[in-house]
Amino acid sequence: EADIYQTPRYLVIGTGKKITLECSQTMGHDKMYWYQQDPGMELHLIHYSYGVNSTEKGDLSSESTVSRIRTEHFPLTLESARPSHTSQYLCASLRGREAFFGQGTRLTVV
Amino acid sequence: KQEVTQIPAALSVPEGENLVLNCSFTDSAIYNLQWFRQDPGKGLTSLLLIQSSQREQTSGRLNASLDKSSGRSTLYIAASQPGDSATYLCAVGDNNNDMRFGAGTRLTVKP
Numbered sequence: 348e349a350d351i352y353q354t355p356r357y358l359v360i361g362t363g364k365k366i367t368l369e370c371s372q373t374m375g376h377d378k379m380y381w382y383q384q385d386p387g388m389e390l391h392l393i394h395y396s397y398g399v400n401s402t403e404k405g406d407l408s409s410e411s412t413v414s415r416i417r418t419e420h421f422p423l424t425l426e427s428a429r430p431s432h433t434s435q436y437l438c439a440s441l442r443g444r445e446a447f448f449g450q451g452t453r454l455t456v457v
Numbered sequence: 458k459q460e461v462t463q464i465p466a467a468l469s470v471p472e473g474e475n476l477v478l479n480c481s482f483t484d485s486a487i488y489n490l491q492w493f494r495q496d497p498g499k500g501l502t503s504l505l506l507i508q509s510s511q512r513e514q515t516s517g518r519l520n521a522s523l524d525k526s527s528g529r530s531t532l533y534i535a536a537s538q539p540g541d542s543a544t545y546l547c548a549v550g551d552n553n554n555d556m557r558f559g560a561g562t563r564l565t566v567k568p
Contacts (some may be wrong), residue, residue, distance in 0.1 A: 353500070380556075382558075387563075388560065389546075389558050389559065389561065390546070390558040392555070392556070435498070437500055437501065439501075444488055444489050444506070444508075445491065445503065446491060446503065446550075446556060447503060448493070448500040448501040448502070448503075449500050450499055451498070451499060451500045453498060
């Protein structure tokens with residue numbers, strides 16, 4: 348079983364703040380993903396990485412950015428949060444072709 | 458572009474019933490299909506993974522089938538329990554490591 352961790356679990360911040368959502372996995376998986384999910388809605392891919400120094404944008408346009416300096420970490424950053432960024436953010440990694448998800452970060456921008 | 462549809466969007470059943478959740482996809486050139494469970498406000502927990510060469514996978518009271526040619530998968534839950542209440546999502550994986558998710562089926566099992 349893969350271990351993948353997201354912090355924080357919940358975050359309420361003011362408009363204009365810079366925030367970084369952390370995602371870490373301990374299994375050495377190369378492929379990692381960020382999804383955005385509004386309540387009751389489907390998941391949308393916003394970023395993915397196939398390994399260190401590899402980052403790509405997903406289907407859903409997002410004002411966030413990601414980095415992949417180390418295999419274990421795939422942080423997502425919002426330079427200036429807005430209320431429209433309020434959502435749940437889910438991080439995943441792949442072992443072979445099987446996906447494992449973190450518990451998610453529920454972000455509220457007020 | 459692959460599109461994944463899950464029907465019904467919501468389902469409510471009494472405890473003990475057997476039930477079937479449906480997932481359909483438009484492009485049959487898939488690598489695998491994965492069923493997940495999501496509890497409110499939580500991440501996704503993998504339930505079953507079916508490779509494109511397989512027809513079904515079983516885990517406990519869960520059985521997932523795959524018919525690539527017709528673009529369909531079903532998740533069968535036997536003897537449902539209140540603890541099965543959650544949203545169930547299917548995700549289709551392609552050869553490019555992309556996963557497309559359905560919108561999910563929200564299941565409520567009443568005691």
